[in-house]
Amino acid sequence: MIQDYGWDEYIHKHNRTHLSTNQIGRVVSVRGTSYLLMSDSGELDAELTGKLLFCLSREEQPKVGDWVKFIAYESLGFITEILPRTNELFRKMPGKETARQVIAANIDSALIIQGLDHDFNPMRLERYIAQCIACSIKPVIILNKSDLITNQQEVENEVNKLQRNLPVYFCSTLTGTGIPELTNNIFQPKKTYLFIGSSGVGKSSLINILNGNLKQKVNEISSSTGKGKHTTTTRDLFRLPNGSLLIDTPGMREFGVGFSDDYHTNETFPVISRLAEDCKFRDCKHTNEEGCAVIEALRENRIDRVIYESYLKLMREHMHFEKSIQDKKKEGKRFGRMVREVKDFRKKNKY
Numbered sequence: 001m002i003q004d005y006g007w008d009e010y011i012h013k014h015n016r017t018h019l020s021t022n023q024i025g026r027v028v029s030v031r032g033t034s035y036l037l038m039s040d041s042g043e044l045d046a047e048l049t050g051k052l053l054f055c056l057s058r059e060e061q062p063k064v065g066d067w068v069k070f071i072a073y074e075s076l077g078f079i080t081e082i083l084p085r086t087n088e089l090f091r092k093m094p095g096k097e098t099a100r101q102v103i104a105a106n107i108d109s110a111l112i113i114q115g116l117d118h119d120f121n122p123m124r125l126e127r128y129i130a131q132c133i134a135c136s137i138k139p140v141i142i143l144n145k146s147d148l149i150t151n152q153q154e155v156e157n158e159v160n161k162l163q164r165n166l167p168v169y170f171c172s173t174l175t176g177t178g179i180p181e182l183t184n185n186i187f188q189p190k191k192t193y194l195f196i197g198s199s200g201v202g203k204s205s206l207i208n209i210l211n212g213n214l215k216q217k218v219n220e221i222s223s224s225t226g227k228g229k230h231t232t233t234t235r236d237l238f239r240l241p242n243g244s245l246l247i248d249t250p251g252m253r254e255f256g257v258g259f260s261d262d263y264h265t266n267e268t269f270p271v272i273s274r275l276a277e278d279c280k281f282r283d284c285k286h287t288n289e290e291g292c293a294v295i296e297a298l299r300e301n302r303i304d305r306v307i308y309e310s311y312l313k314l315m316r317e318h319m320h321f322e323k324s325i326q327d328k329k330k331e332g333k334r335f336g337r338m339v340r341e342v343k344d345f346r347k348k349n350k351y
């Protein structure tokens with residue numbers, strides 16, 4: 001039933017009650033141009049119709065968490081439409097390319113998880129938070145491996161310095177500390193959560209606990225091939241026993257930040273934005289300008305250096321991202337102009 005995968009919540013947000021649910025599916029896994037949908041009649045392999053395959057940009061093609069309309073033909077579904085996204089988590093394409101890559105869509109809350117070993121890093125935490133907020137996704141912070149630290153207050157202070165006022169959960173999948181708080185306070189049925197965090201922070205261990213320590217992995221799909229061989233692949237969006245939905249894709253592990261102007265609001269860096277209202281210049285970059293309220297706050301220890309450094313670093317990346325996009329557009333225009341000039345020249349010099 002697609003109701004179990006959050007359909008009611010989705011149509012409530014989008015006012016699309018007139019759609020017949022037997023042609024609606026949620027993307028639970030993406031492998032190239034093959035999709036696995038959860039529909040009212042169970043799981044279904046699907047592809048894009050030829051038209052969509054050619055019309056949609058990479059960002060628009062279905063992603064994990066998307067709601068789609070499909071037509072079933074025998075055992076294969078053909079996706080005919082991607083329903084509007086409530087939100088989407090994107091990152092900068094890995095490597096040098098300046099492009100946005102959408103990782104997942106229609107998310108209620110992002111669970112940013114760090115390990116309290118060498119992995120804990122407030123600066124990285126700040127990056128993840130800013131990116132989630134730029135994507136209109138509510139973040140929750142989970143600090144795992146709490147058994148490895150003796151002074152929790154010290155870590156709390158580090159997180160508080162970010163002045164984000166977000167829920168923070170300390171837990172240990174090893175000892176079970178903090179797990180009930182986490183399960184009781186965060187995970188609600190039919191809501192979609194996604195994990196963000198580096199490799200080795202304990203995501204698999206946590207998913208295992210959330211899944212009631214069952215032997216069969218919650219995201220594993222077992223299928224037999226014609227020759228009797230069993231193959232297992234994994235789903236990227238799956239349902240936990242309490243009915244909440246969890247997205248865990250490899251993309252979340254190498255999560256690079258990149259957002260463009262249309263996504264960047266005062267909410268992305270609330271502390272800086274608030275202070276910036278008192279800067280002497282409206283276009284103050286808060287680096288060395290006269291009368292900069294941000295620098296003054298930094299000098300007077302009213303904000304932590306981590307907030308300031310993260311802000312500058314993220315803004316530098318953001319500018320670079322924007323500039324490359326603008327350059328690409330200009331490049332396109334210049335090329336267009338050149339083609340026109342050549343055409344004109346040919347016309348004028350016809351003989």
Ligand SMILES: Nc1nc2c(ncn2[C@@H]2O[C@H](COP(=O)(O)OP(=O)(O)OP(=O)(O)O)[C@@H](O)[C@H]2O)c(=O)[nH]1
Nearest residue numbers: 144145146147172173174199200201202203204205
């Ligand atoms: N001390 C301690 N170790 C933990 C805890 N949770 C997980 N670990 C250990 O951390 C290592 C990584 O755990 P995983 O659950 O595989 O981490 P993961 O985030 O799924 O890692 P990837 O699969 O590489 O993405 C394992 O050796 C776990 O035993 C914890 O709460 N405390």
Ligand SMILES: [Zn+2]
Nearest residue numbers: 279284286292
């Ligand atoms: Zn300033």
